[in-house]
Amino acid sequence: MATSTATVVDYCILRRPQIDRFNHIRGQEIENLLKSLIKSSREREELNLTTELTTLTNNLICRMALSKRCSDNNASGAKEIRKLVVEILEIGSKLGVNELFGPLREFDLFGNGKKLVEALWRYDQFFEQIMKDYEEKMVNGQGKEGVDLMTIVLETYKDTNAEVKLTRTQIKFFFLELFMASIDTSSAAIQWVMAELINHPQVFKKLREEINMVVGSNRLVKESDVPNLPYLQAIVKECLRLHTPAAIIHRECMKDCKINGFDVKAKSKMLINAYAIMRDP
Structure with missing residues (x-):
């Protein structure tokens, strides 16, 4: 999966001007969030920031990927994908370390492995149909306006002269990881930033002073201002250090190598404690 994602990400970097097309989408969704926050503040209503930020990140990914908002009533495709991704994440989290690394890894003791395979198969079939629908629209000359990420990726997939060669499997894995990232990690990172700023008022004050000096008080911060x-x-970097979105990182060695004097064999699986590394003095 990592190789598949890296290939598509490399492609997206090559097409950076295409990605910049989505600046207005990100701006619109952030503006919607701020309007909701202001409305609740003026009416003195309680507001669940977790829910609001999760909706924000979901809508951002859905609109950039498939031109649909996950929160819209008519966005059945986007909602179904999110439902499948949540199911995959929930089943995957139930797999114990012994099922992945220990002598019992050959046995699916609790049936979670089978459930995960079935969920991934359903995602594959559903996303394959979405890709076919897009391809049909492209053949009929539709969907040229308001181009989304799926259209851009499929154009390269169909282009025999493209610098980066993509497969359908790579495209599916790429979008799967995009939606996985929008489920929790992005919104959680924003929540931690807000929590740390509230708990450190002097830092918050200094940040506001910087924004007022660079951006002013008459408009919102844009990506070009960053x-x-x-x-x-x-x-942002300090909050990501303190509150790592993925506390435990899984890696598998691709070939025999030596690290700090230790011989590491190919296919060796490792769990890296990113949380401990980031808090090591």
């Missing part, structure tokens, strides 16, 4: 906001960047 390079000119070094203190904001530092805050």
